[in-house]
Amino acid sequence: MGLPLVGAKISASDQREPHPEGIAPHEVGAPRAVGPAGSAILFGGISLDRRRFLRTANLAAVSAMVSGCARRSGVRSALDPAALAPVNLPVTACHLPPVHVSEDRVIRTVVGLRPHRRSGFRVEREQVGSTTVVHNYGHGGGGITLSWGTAKLATDLGLRGHTGPVAVLGCGVIGLTTARMAQDAGFAVTIYTKAMPPETTSNIAGGQWYPASVYDDETKVTEAFTDQFLAAAKYAYERYQITTDPRYGVRWMRNYSISRTPIAPRRPEGRTRIVSGLDPLLPEHRVLRQEENPFRIGYAAQYDGMIMEPPMLLNALITDFRVAGGRVVGRELKSTAEVQALEEKMVFNCTGLGAKALFNDDEMVPMRGQLTFLVPQPEVTYAALFEDIYMFSRRDGILLGGTHEEGNWSLAVDETTVKAKLKAHAELFGSMKEC
Ligand SMILES: Cc1cc2nc3c(=O)[nH]c(=O)nc-3n(C[C@H](O)[C@H](O)[C@H](O)COP(=O)(O)OP(=O)(O)OC[C@H]3O[C@@H](n4cnc5c(N)ncnc54)[C@H](O)[C@@H]3O)c2cc1C
Secondary structure, eight states, rough: OOOOOOOOOOOOOOGGGOOOTTTOOOOOOOOOOOOOOOOEEEETTTEEEEEHHHHHHHHHHHHHHHHHHHHHHSSOOOOOOGGGSSSOOSSSSTTTTOOOOOOOGGEEEEEEEEEEETTOOOEEEEEETTEEEEEEEEEEEGGHHHHHHHHHHHHHHHTTTTOSSSEOOOOHHHHHHHHHHHTTTOOOOEEEESSOOTTHHHOOOOOOOOOSSOSSOOSSSSSHHHHHHHHHHHHHHHHTTTTTGGOOEEEEEEEEEEEEOOOOOOTTTTTOHHHHTTTTGGGTTTOOOGGGGGGGTTEEEEEEEEEEEEEEEHHHHHHHHHTOOOOOEEOOSSSHHHHHHHSSEEEEEEOOGGHHHTTTTTEEEEEEEEEEOOOOTTOOOEEEEEEEEEEEEEEEEEEEEOOOOTTOOSSSSOOHHHHHHHHHHHHHTTBOOOO
């Protein structure tokens, strides 16, 4: 059994079968919008159709009652109309609802291979015979985050002075955002791709806005790469903020980064430019006082960010691409000779891990990640990151992650890891107390 995910696999065990995408600023994101219009909601134990409910209920009375509850709990109730908004940050950490972690709440486990490139992503122009190739691949654990940003860098490199149609290789988040930017610039675009969503790595991503695990060693990246990285991060950060149509699945969420040892306040001194350059993109970063820290397992810091729900984002991007007249051709390119033979003489290479074989890039390596989902908990509107585990609350489930296995090409679910991650998350959320 299992959903048709490729570059990804769903476990079948017992019919039930995640940075931070790394470990973010001190490291560590999830407001939860509630079900779509038309979904059933429970009110006083009675299931009502949401549209009918909103039409007939006395909204003023309901919202007064709900906001009273919200004030008491510090989080918004699923009944609060404001919980449908893309902004739902907790008022205080004290009353955060814990995630309920147990094996019988598992709904699926998926595996994906992050397209890791040791020196960081490659956005570069290359002449291959009479064809101009602009590379845009190797985003590791930060491709959803950086997508619009490196799409901007790549299209700026390729499209200036170009006339004629454009090809994009790959239909993950990088190919789709690059294709959309080329369309917006007035070009006719064809995507050639081996696989379509939902069968891409991009569909597997957790979707937290943070460019984590994008390069190996912060002290070894070049100044030129640092410039590209920070420019891409800033552009994408601002672009996602104005992506307010709910169909993109983008919203603000608060991240709690938890540590067993005290957390020092963030200071610019002694940090590399590539890390400290992200500080302005992580607002409201502060260390919690112990009396406002509900995670009794250790110390906590918070910062605000966004989450992009990949299945929604990719669907919306494909729809936009098609509405703008884009063409998709199902085809795997097997060699640079095949790339040169395409009728388009401007080609954007957005093949992710596929670039390793297609363009002989030895720096590309899979970074395997496995995510286990629990039954959704709409009242959980935050993300938590602790040691090597993380939790994001999404519409399609509570996502538990935290595996980064370099060089591992396996898409099979590892049940031992499922159990270990469940245990670690149970310990984290089991430690929570109101303060
Ligand atoms: C477990 C996990 C959690 C993650 N969490 C986050 C997160 O929270 N935030 C974040 O920003 N990122 C996250 N990521 C990283 C993110 O998923 C990737 O960086 C991103 O998906 C890369 O996008 P892409 O378009 O380059 O690759 P892909 O989505 O793999 O797309 C590549 C496309 O190229 C096609 N292709 C490949 N080879 C060829 C070929 N030869 N010819 C034609 N087509 C080809 C493929 O079929 C596919 O359509 C996570 C990843 C994993 C695995």
